[in-house]
Amino acid sequence: MPRSTASAMLLVYRRDLLIAFRHWDQVAQPVVFFAMVTTLFPLAISPELGELRAIAGGVLWVAALLAALLGLEFLFRSDHADGTLEQMLLSGHPAALLALAKGAAHWSACGLPLVLVSPLLAMSLGVPAQALCTVALSLLLGTGILSALGAIGAALTLGLRRGSTLLSLLVLPLVMPALIFGARAVDLAIHGEPATGPLLLLAAMLIFVVTLAPLAVAAALRISVE
Amino acid sequence: MAWTWLHKLASPPHAYRIAGRLAPWFGWPAGILLVAGLYGGLVLAPPDYQQGEGFRILYVHAPSAWMSMLVYGTMATAAAIGLVWRIKLAHAVAAASAPIGAWFTFAALATGSLWGKPMWGTWWVWDARLTSELVLLFLYFGYLALRASIDDRERADRASAVLAVVGVVNLPIIHYSVNWWNTLHQASTLTKLGKPSIAGEMLWPLLAMILAFTLYYGAVMLVRLRAEILCRERDASWLRGELAS
Numbered sequence: 184m185p186r187s188t189a190s191a192m193l194l195v196y197r198r199d200l201l202i203a204f205r206h207w208d209q210v211a212q213p214v215v216f217f218a219m220v221t222t223l224f225p226l227a228i229s230p231e232l233g234e235l236r237a238i239a240g241g242v243l244w245v246a247a248l249l250a251a252l253l254g255l256e257f258l259f260r261s262d263h264a265d266g267t268l269e270q271m272l273l274s275g276h277p278a279a280l281l282a283l284a285k286g287a288a289h290w291s292a293c294g295l296p297l298v299l300v301s302p303l304l305a306m307s308l309g310v311p312a313q314a315l316c317t318v319a320l321s322l323l324l325g326t327g328i329l330s331a332l333g334a335i336g337a338a339l340t341l342g343l344r345r346g347s348t349l350l351s352l353l354v355l356p357l358v359m360p361a362l363i364f365g366a367r368a369v370d371l372a373i374h375g376e377p378a379t380g381p382l383l384l385l386a387a388m389l390i391f392v393v394t395l396a397p398l399a400v401a402a403a404l405r406i407s408v409e
Numbered sequence: 410m411a412w413t414w415l416h417k418l419a420s421p422p423h424a425y426r427i428a429g430r431l432a433p434w435f436g437w438p439a440g441i442l443l444v445a446g447l448y449g450g451l452v453l454a455p456p457d458y459q460q461g462e463g464f465r466i467l468y469v470h471a472p473s474a475w476m477s478m479l480v481y482g483t484m485a486t487a488a489a490i491g492l493v494w495r496i497k498l499a500h501a502v503a504a505a506s507a508p509i510g511a512w513f514t515f516a517a518l519a520t521g522s523l524w525g526k527p528m529w530g531t532w533w534v535w536d537a538r539l540t541s542e543l544v545l546l547f548l549y550f551g552y553l554a555l556r557a558s559i560d561d562r563e564r565a566d567r568a569s570a571v572l573a574v575v576g577v578v579n580l581p582i583i584h585y586s587v588n589w590w591n592t593l594h595q596a597s598t599l600t601k602l603g604k605p606s607i608a609g610e611m612l613w614p615l616l617a618m619i620l621a622f623t624l625y626y627g628a629v630m631l632v633r634l635r636a637e638i639l640c641r642e643r644d645a646s647w648l649r650g651e652l653a654s
Binding site for chain 1: 492544547548550551554555558559564567568571572574575576578579582583586587589590
């Protein structure tokens, strides 16, 4: 019985989430990495909260980007290895929509936990309470952008030697605009100013990449699987 | 029928011959314009009233920066053509262009940094245009690295083409976000095409240099394209005949 595309997407999403939480250590690793990188900065710079507060926006954003980058490598790898990916491409459902479902699952398992712990880490860097909401909101949008753009890189580097280094090389220049607006939003919020502007720009960017990136991911997957 | 010349152009033997014939037509004017532009820029143009003689590096910096973007655009266009119509020659054009573009970007960064020393007092300033040029260099690196790490030529062509198209869509976003992030640089002197805020005797050498760099790119790209075709078609019979004659 042919399933509708929507139910196929839901199936892919739930399956990927199930697999992710069966290997819960893989879900935990980026979070631990995020916490560790954030800890390095007080050790390297100063325990003084005032000094840390001045760089907190940048530190949180760079650490979260690097942590989210870690998990990207596994986005398509096991599905590629056992042939599931090929079956998905042959299934007759639009590959872009299945890629969107996979990306969404990856974001729920890898990006969302980072967003959830970010207020805690922000507090440890001396970010005032009224800015914590902006930190989480900016990372909510930012990790989505990274998952969408990173999926393109993951699809292009599928099955390559030293794929992970290459992946960072491809994806990091593309996410720099998100970093600019995200860190700026957090900075504004820390100084008690409204951060709506950069947040709206981030949201626009998220809509843009979520619309177009699945098409590029589908094209890249077809090239890599061929 | 009108398209037959295009199909002919897309076949490697034709492209190989045409590229060989066209290259000098780009190379010689480029050389002549380069000499004229350098003479005009370094000798004839008066020193800038603010920057003195230091501004003369503009004659290399601005054309390099212009070329770094033009070559990326050309590369992405060729890549998109290759991706959509599966024309191998278009991929060869993209592959031949990428290293040239990366070098132009590097030249723009290096001359920008040299210019920064007398103007700002430091070699490097996180100024908007230098920074977006740096990100552009990273994009070129990514493209070259992806191409280099895939052994299968067809996959390398098509995967790097997807990356080039994604990059070119992102380029304006990167450019404007970096601008928003920092607007320290003096306003661009050539953006107002109607009335450029630069004296005529300073302007014509700049235009000559821009044209010279563009033609130079054309010439080098054609030569590299021939090398690329030689490499890709090394087992083809037409090549044996071509090289024997």
